[in-house]
Amino acid sequence: xxxxxxxxxxxxxxxxxxxxxxxxxxxxxxxxxxxxxxxxxxxxxxxxxxxxxxxxxxxxxxxxxxxxxxxxxxxxxxxxxxxxxxxxxxxxxxxxxxxxxxxxxxxxxxxxxxxxxxxxxxxxxxxxxxxxxxxxxxxxxxxxxxxxxxxxxxxxxxxxxxxxxxxxxxxxxxxxxxxxxxxxxxxxxxxxxxxxxxxxxxxxxxxxxxxxxxxxxxxxxxxxxxxxxxxxxxxxxxxxxxxxxxxxxxxxxxxxxxxxxxxxxxxxxxxxxxxxxxxxxxxxxxxxxxxxxxxxxxxxxxxxxxxxxxxxxxxxxxxxxxxxxxxxxxxxxxxxxxxx
Amino acid sequence: xxxxxxxxxxxxxxxxxxxxxxxxxxxxxxxxxxxxxxxxxxxxxxxxxxxxxxxxxxxxxxxxxxxxxxxxxxxxxxxxxxxxxxxxxxxxxxxxxxxxxxxxxxxxxxxxxxxxxxxxxxxxxxxxxxxxxxxxxxxxxxxxxxxxxxxxxxxxxxxxxxxxxxxxxxxxxxxxxxxxxxxxxxxxxxxxxxxxxxxxxxxxxxxxxxxxxxxxxxxxxxxxxxxxxxxxxxxxxxxxxxxxxxxxxxxxxxxxxxxxxxxxxxxxxxxxxxxxxxxxxxxxxxxxxxxxxxxxxxxxxxxxxxxxxxxxxxxxxxxxxxxxxxxxxxxxxxxxxxxxxxxxxxxxxxxxxxxxxxxxxxxxxxxxxxxxxxxxxxxxxxxxxxxxxxxxxxxxxxxxxxxxxxxxxxxxxxxxxxxxxxxxxxxxxxxxxxxxxxxxxxxxxxxxxxxxxxxxxxxxxxxxxxxxxxxxxxxxxxxxxxxxxxxxxxxxxxxxxxxxxxxxxxxxxxxxxxxxxxxxxxxxxxxxxxxx
Numbered sequence: 001x002x003x004x005x006x007x008x009x010x011x012x013x014x015x016x017x018x019x020x021x022x023x024x025x026x027x028x029x030x031x032x033x034x035x036x037x038x039x040x041x042x043x044x045x046x047x048x049x050x051x052x053x054x055x056x057x058x059x060x061x062x063x064x065x066x067x068x069x070x071x072x073x074x075x076x077x078x079x080x081x082x083x084x085x086x087x088x089x090x091x092x093x094x095x096x097x098x099x100x101x102x103x104x105x106x107x108x109x110x111x112x113x114x115x116x117x118x119x120x121x122x123x124x125x126x127x128x129x130x131x132x133x134x135x136x137x138x139x140x141x142x143x144x145x146x147x148x149x150x151x152x153x154x155x156x157x158x159x160x161x162x163x164x165x166x167x168x169x170x171x172x173x174x175x176x177x178x179x180x181x182x183x184x185x186x187x188x189x190x191x192x193x194x195x196x197x198x199x200x201x202x203x204x205x206x207x208x209x210x211x212x213x214x215x216x217x218x219x220x221x222x223x224x225x226x227x228x229x230x231x232x233x234x235x236x237x238x239x240x241x242x243x244x245x246x247x248x249x250x251x252x253x254x255x256x257x258x259x260x261x262x263x264x265x266x267x268x269x270x271x272x273x274x275x276x277x278x279x280x281x282x283x284x285x286x287x288x289x290x291x292x293x294x295x296x297x298x299x300x301x302x303x304x305x306x307x308x309x310x311x312x313x314x315x316x317x318x319x320x321x322x323x324x325x326x327x328x329x330x331x332x333x334x335x336x337x338x339x340x
Numbered sequence: 341x342x343x344x345x346x347x348x349x350x351x352x353x354x355x356x357x358x359x360x361x362x363x364x365x366x367x368x369x370x371x372x373x374x375x376x377x378x379x380x381x382x383x384x385x386x387x388x389x390x391x392x393x394x395x396x397x398x399x400x401x402x403x404x405x406x407x408x409x410x411x412x413x414x415x416x417x418x419x420x421x422x423x424x425x426x427x428x429x430x431x432x433x434x435x436x437x438x439x440x441x442x443x444x445x446x447x448x449x450x451x452x453x454x455x456x457x458x459x460x461x462x463x464x465x466x467x468x469x470x471x472x473x474x475x476x477x478x479x480x481x482x483x484x485x486x487x488x489x490x491x492x493x494x495x496x497x498x499x500x501x502x503x504x505x506x507x508x509x510x511x512x513x514x515x516x517x518x519x520x521x522x523x524x525x526x527x528x529x530x531x532x533x534x535x536x537x538x539x540x541x542x543x544x545x546x547x548x549x550x551x552x553x554x555x556x557x558x559x560x561x562x563x564x565x566x567x568x569x570x571x572x573x574x575x576x577x578x579x580x581x582x583x584x585x586x587x588x589x590x591x592x593x594x595x596x597x598x599x600x601x602x603x604x605x606x607x608x609x610x611x612x613x614x615x616x617x618x619x620x621x622x623x624x625x626x627x628x629x630x631x632x633x634x635x636x637x638x639x640x641x642x643x644x645x646x647x648x649x650x651x652x653x654x655x656x657x658x659x660x661x662x663x664x665x666x667x668x669x670x671x672x673x674x675x676x677x678x679x680x681x682x683x684x685x686x687x688x689x690x691x692x693x694x695x696x697x698x699x700x701x702x703x704x705x706x707x708x709x710x711x712x713x714x715x716x717x718x719x720x721x722x723x724x725x726x727x728x729x730x731x732x733x734x735x736x737x738x739x740x741x742x743x744x745x746x747x748x749x750x751x752x753x754x755x756x757x758x759x760x761x762x763x764x765x766x767x768x769x770x771x772x773x774x775x776x777x778x779x780x781x782x783x784x785x786x787x788x789x790x791x792x793x794x795x796x797x798x799x800x801x802x803x804x805x806x807x808x809x810x811x812x813x814x815x816x817x818x819x820x821x822x823x824x825x826x827x828x829x830x831x832x833x834x835x836x837x838x839x840x841x842x843x844x845x846x847x848x849x850x851x852x853x854x855x856x857x858x859x860x861x862x863x864x865x866x867x868x869x870x871x872x
Binding site: 007232233234236237238239240241242243251252255256 | 666669671694695697698700701702704705706709710711712713714715723724727728757770773777
């Protein structure tokens with residue numbers, strides 16, 4: 001059982017007292033949990049297949065078409081009417097609620113793509129005939145995972161740099177601050193353009209490049225906290241006990257700096273998500289074909305006659321960011337020492 | 341006698357918390373001085389602030405009582421009426437002169453503001469009145485001082501400016517909330533004498549709020565003693581001191597620290613020998629980091645401490661006494677020889693010095709700031725053990741329990757967090773943290789000055805007991821001579837970083853040689869001698 005100190009209990013109370021933020025966090029966690037299981041919600045493979053008395057789980061297995069009376073040794077295309085008929089004749093199959101994955105092209109559209117919302121494509125399709133609902137679910141997942149990874153990574157770097165600058169002060173601090181000033185002047189966009197000329201930017205490349213610049217946000221806060229705390233008497237007392245610098249920083253000062261860091265966290269997360277979305281919109285983001293909300297906005301822009309593209313992207317982005325900002329406000333309340 | 345201010349059955353609480361002030365009744369007549377005495381948390385400051393309704397009205401509640409000033413109930417008065425009374429009929433002086441003056445305004449502007457507000461005085465007339473007031477409160481060269489900003493004044497001068505501001509409109513009642521607590525002893529005496537003479541000159545009434553009973557004896561006519569929001573005794577000064585009726589009052593009066601230390605059998609070689617210690621702080625540096633200007637905080641200080649002996653270091657604020665303590669622990673850089681047990685430790689690097697740290701420990705002044713708020717007591721006390729004495733968690737726990745028992749705390753306390761303890765208990769935890777390492781020397785940096793008198797006495801008793809039990813050496817740093825006298829075998833008097841007098845404590849207290857020491861002693865023990 002996790003034992004919370006009285007301070008932490010009070011913070012939890014304050015967090016819960018902000019009803020809006022508390023519910024936002026739950027809704028966000030549920031949405032994120034669902035999107036992590038996106039393969040079970042939107043997929044072009046059925047969840048369970050029962051064929052001639054045998055059970056198959058195509059979502060986790062790769063089953064050659066031959067198994068189901070087909071001719072090819074490659075993976076089964078369950079959307080093929082021939083295979084579907086064959087399976088339903090000799091058993092049954094359960095489909096996920098959305099029968100498309102993010103890159104399934106619906107060849108059976110009755111209107112030219114982009115197709116408007118219908119019973120089959122709940123949010124319509126994009127201009128390549130891919131299901132928008134499926135792309136939104138997968139896009140939500142990739143945005144949040146990217147945002148979380150970037151946030152955690154930039155927190156680790158930012159807190160470390162800020163801690164070292166603040167704790168040692170003097171020349172270390174001076175050099176660090178000047179470096180940050182120069183570094184923050186570098187234009188990230190041009191670096192990305194140059195990079196995409198050299199390599200195909202994937203998830204990790206993008207993460208690395210954005211990390212190069214996003215760690216600076218936290219440095220100032222943490223540095224100020226360490227500059228203040230290093231003259232506290234309990235830090236002096238710890239030095240008088242003979243603690244090493246690293247231990248003083250970790251055990252005595254860092255817990256204080258964590259308040260500022262945690263308060264910033266949701267806002268860094270929204271910043272990271274918006275950053276990725278805008279890069280995708282410009283076409284410098286994730287490789288083409290990957291599900292991304294930014295790419296959906298770009299499609300909405302080039303297909304103004306298909307408003308469901310823009311609206312879907314807008315609604316999903318704004319719900320996600322609103323939930324995160326509300327959660328962030330509740331976190332800030334929780335750490336506010338003046339609130340009881 | 342006509343009553344100027346009457347408080348009847350006043351109760352105050354914050355939000356829905358417990359009563360902070362419970363059924364307080366008192367009256368102040370014209371020209372009288374009433375002292376409100378109590379320890380921290382007794383509700384004395386809150387009561388004083390409530391007279392002018394200066395408490396935050398969003399949180400403060402007055403469940404009962406009346407505050408009647410010349411027939412008018414201030415608790416019912418509208419804000420506009422209160423503004424006419426504040427600063428004109430009733431004025432207030434606050435405890436902390438450093439923060440009670442606006443740092444961006446000149447002295448003239450601060451004083452003239454109240455004059456303009458209440459009397460419509462401005463220009464040359466206001467200026468003349470300011471000079472008059474500054475002369476009244478004894479500030480030299482008042483014309484020149486008008487242009488000064490608060491940071492250019494000393495603590496005592498700031499408090500004098502505060503008094504001048506409070507007196508600007510010749511109020512009928514002056515509320516002085518711990519007016520001298522933040523000041524050095526010599527200045528404290530001057531300020532209080534000034535207040536007394538001004539009161540006689542202007543014929544105003546005064547409500548003196550203080551925790552220090554010795555002051556009350558000289559300056560007050562009547563005394564109200566408060567304990568945890570309750571009024572426990574109201575009496576004439578003479579009656580109170582001669583026949584205190586309430587046990588709490590007796591406890592307060594008896595809380596004077598003992599007059600001499602326990603005898604010591606300190607013999608043998610010096611444990612700690614300091615020779616020509618100098619500390620300089622850089623004030624200005626050149627472009628390449630060379631120090632071009634520095635502040636000489638400690639000048640050629642030499643002393644020695646034997647095992648089981650206490651060296652008292654006294655001096656006013658800014659005399660460098662804390663810096664000496666930090667230099668001994670290598671928390672600040674210093675020049676000069678520091679020999680510990682015969683070995684010179686002054687040139688050791690931080691890393692090489694680390695094993696020595698077990699033997700020299702420190703207890704800080706502020707019991708609230710010196711304990712990490714996020715660690716349990718067991719973690720705080722046991723932290724040093726993990727570095728200096730390898731052992732199993734059970735062995736460490738046993739030593740933590742031993743240390744807590746030694747300082748008179750329940751060993752069960754080790755599972756709790758610092759904020760659950762009172763100031764005195766926290767200071768005991770800090771002592772336990774030093775004690776658990778079984779050091780030879782403990783540097784005590786004003787360990788009692790943030791504590792109430794009664795708690796102070798308990799901590800002093802504890803320190804005396806621990807010293808005789810474990811044969812500890814103390815370096816006791818304090819500005820409070822009464823406390824120093826209770827512990828020190830040797831005494832070192834500092835002024836502006838240099839030694840004024842150094843020698844046997846008893847000799848110095850009996851017959852100080854230097855004029856500065858004499859002045860310091862007479863100010864510190866002034867209140868005891870005038871009344872005994």
